[in-house]
Amino acid sequence: MQGADRRARDTGGKTAWKLHIIRQLRHRDRAQHGNFQEFIQSYNKLLEKSVFLKDLTEKIQTDRAQSPGSHHAARISPEGLHIAGYKDADTLQEEISDLRCNNGELAYQVCELSKRVQERDEELKTQKSSISYLSGLVEDHRHQCQCLENEVVQMVCSNADLKEDYDQLLSQRLLLEGQLHEAEEEQRELIEGLTKKKAMEAEQQNNINERRKEEMWTLLVKKALRKTVSAEGDVRHRNSTDLSDCSSMEMSGSPEMEEPCPRKTRSQSMIALGPSRFMGALRSLFDFRKPQDMCSVDDEWYHASSVCVICCPPKRALYSKEIHDSEIHAVKFSPKSKMVATGGADRVVKIWDIVGGQLHCQQVLQGCNGGITSIEFDPSGVQVLAASFDGSAHLWKLDSKSSDKMTGHTGKVTAARFKMSTYRAVTCSMDRTIREWDLPKAACIRCISVPSYCSDVVCSDSYMISGHHDKKIRFWDSRCRLCVREVTLEEKVTSLYMEQEQTQLLSCSRDDALSLLDLRMGSVRMVFRADGFKCGCNWTKAILSPDTSYSMAGSSDGTIFIWNTRTGLLERSLAGEHSASVNAVAWSMSGDYVVSVDRAKKAVVWSEY
Structure with missing residues (x-):
């Protein structure tokens, strides 16, 4: 059809x-x-x-032709009627x-x-x-x-x-x-x-x-009140008396036996201490511990790490030199000494000691197949953890010179941090994952998928905090994989820094601003900006001073900017030493020195004096 x-x-x-x-x-x-x-x-x-x-x-x-002309008229006369209308030939x-x-x-x-x-x-x-x-x-x-x-x-x-x-x-x-x-x-x-x-x-x-x-x-206090101490008494006699008191307390089975006997410590300045710092200094002054030879007469005095109570912003440069073969990405002070570590695109981590305001190389740590992106010391200061562009994190033990490598990320590792101990670490990567590691086993024990490229991560007692290129700071519960809070900034985050008391967090972002967050409130408390300050790259790192009185970051033109965290105003700017973008800065725990590194392979040691 x-x-x-x-x-x-x-x-x-x-x-x-x-x-x-x-x-x-x-x-x-x-x-x-x-x-x-x-x-x-x-x-x-x-x-x-x-x-x-x-x-x-x-x-x-x-x-x-047939007849003469005289008869012409007669011959044509029969047709005359027909040609009458014509005048002539x-x-x-x-x-x-x-x-x-x-x-x-x-x-x-x-x-x-x-x-x-x-x-x-x-x-x-x-x-x-x-x-x-x-x-x-x-x-x-x-x-x-x-x-x-x-x-x-x-x-x-x-x-x-x-x-x-x-x-x-x-x-x-x-x-x-x-x-x-x-x-x-x-x-x-x-x-x-x-x-x-x-x-x-x-x-x-x-x-x-x-x-x-x-x-x-x-x-x-009761025992002290019962004693009569002479000005010329023997110190050894008092120590032996205290030792016997401790022994008697252990034999009596009283609650005091769970607490170790007091030890001798160095005094610290109490000037301008807040309530929390005052209590911390008081606890350190009356600190107790249980060494194996408890309360022995021949015990050595415990030398606590020097802690800065009041920080002053640096004024001048003591030392300036090219210390790496390529640009430097990270710098970090040891929490127990003036030792400082640097790392960059030349794939090595160098350990320096500051003597007389100058850097003296003590050790070179090798083994990375990519550039170093971040460096972290453990709380004891004898281990160094570094993140690398080769998709792994590297752990070195300075005393034994041994090293471990933690692999599992499929992208560049942008940050590696100790998780409040020497046995746990956290890394973040461009593969949009955050991994928690068991350091003795060099094994990943947890992996958290994140929605955006992670640029930095820090850890506290109960949660982890990550900064991302989607302009957000995310808080992760340490016991599970849930994101419990988000804070949105104006531009993508380049670095995070959390102070020791874990109450404040400083972030640096590509909108040329530093944001100070109150972790107890979960909101931005203050934003630091300045004319001329420009974030140089996606891994520019900003820090807080040991007493959290100042925030510091390097600019793309080589100038270092220092803000007062109490007033929010620019305190000081240091220029003239760096000719390239400053990638990272570090402040010693004693507050004596500041070290800054840049893309031109140069490190500068700054001091107040």
């Missing part, structure tokens, strides 16, 4: 265009015939007149000449019109051939249209089937999302319950510890 319909349409189409051509030819014939009808009639009349005049002329010439001859001229012009016009008719016929043939070609194209297009219509019908049917499948999947997804939401709510409730339970247990334990300490201090 479809073939018959198609043949009928084809026959009808061919007949239609033939009839159309015939109608056009007839219309053209009528138009041309009407335009030249007058000329044709005039031409026919002229032909008749020319034939008549030709016959008449031949007859007159014949009569003249000359006039007739002139009219004949005019008619011949007109006849020639009309003949010329007829030739021209014939030529135009031939040209039109040629054009008509060309148009017929083009019409045939276009008719073929029309048929092809009709066939293609039919095929496309069939395909559209099939697509509509398949789309309907896919729509049904999509609706089913959507309903399943909504159901699963509801179940997931319920599971998350249950998990959140469980976590909150566990957190409250742990907090209550910790509070109870703290109360017990406080009571024990109060009892111990009460007992010690």
Whole structure:
């Protein structure tokens, strides 16, 4: 049926265009015939007149040849009536000449019109051939249209089937999302319950510890009041007395036996201490510990690390030198000494000691297959953890010169940090993951997927904080993989720095600003900006001073900017030593020195004096 319909349409189409051509030819014939009808009639009349005049002329010439001129009038008298309207032969001859001229012009016009008719016929043939070609194209297009219509019908049917499948999947997804939401709510409730339970247990334990300490201090004060000490008494006698007291307490089984006996410590300045720092200094002043030879007379004095109570911003450069073969990315002070570590694109970590305001190389740590991005000392200062562009983190032990390598990331590792101990570490990478490591085993124990490229990470007692290129700072619960809080900045984050008390966090971002966050409130407390300060790269690192009174960062033009964290104003800027972008700065725990490194392989030691 479809073939018959198609043949009928084809026959009808061919007949239609033939009839159309015939109608056009007839219309053209009528138009041309009407335009030249007058000329044709005039031409026919002229032909008749020319034939008549030709016959008449031949007859007159014949009569003249046969008879003399005197009888001319008599001979032509029978035809006189017919030629009465003519004046004479000359006039007739002139009219004949005019008619011949007109006849020639009309003949010329007829030739021209014939030529135009031939040209039109040629054009008509060309148009017929083009019409045939276009008719073929029309048929092809009709066939293609039919095929496309069939395909559209099939697509509509398949789309309907896919729509049904999509609706089913959507309903399943909504159901699963509801179940997931319920599971998350249950998990959140469980976590909150566990957190409250742990907090209550910790509070109870703290109360017990406080009571024990109060009892111990009460007992010690009573014993001290019962003693009579002479100004010339023997120190050794007092120590032996204290030792016997400690032994008696252990034998009595009293609560005081759980606390070690006091030791001798160096005094620290109490100037401008806040409440938390005052209590920390007080605890360090009356610190107790349990060495194996507890309360021995021959014990050595414990030398605590020098802690800065008041920091002053540096004023001048003591030392400036190119210390690496390529640009330097990271610098870090040891928490226990004036030892400082640097690392950069030359794939090595160098350990320096500051003597007399100058850097003296003590050790070179090798083994990385890529540039160093960050450096971290453990709390004891004997281990160095470095992140590398080779997709791994490297751990060196300075005392034994041994090294471990932690692999598992598929992208460049941008930061590596110790997790409040020497046995755990956290790394972040460009592969959008954060990994927690067991350092003795060099094994990954947890992996957290993050939604954006992670530029830096820091760790506290209960959570990890990561900075990302999607302008967000995320807080992760250390016990699970949940993001418990997000803080959004104006631009992507380049570095994070958390002070020792874990109450403030300093971030640097590509909007040329440093943001100080209050971790207890979870919000930005202050933003530091300055004319001329520009963040030089995606890994520019900013720091806080040991007493958190100042924030510091290097600019792309080599200037170091220092802000006062109490007022938010620019305290000082150090220029003239660096000629390239400053990538990182470090402040010693004693507050005596600041070291800055740049892209031009140079390190500068700064001091207040």
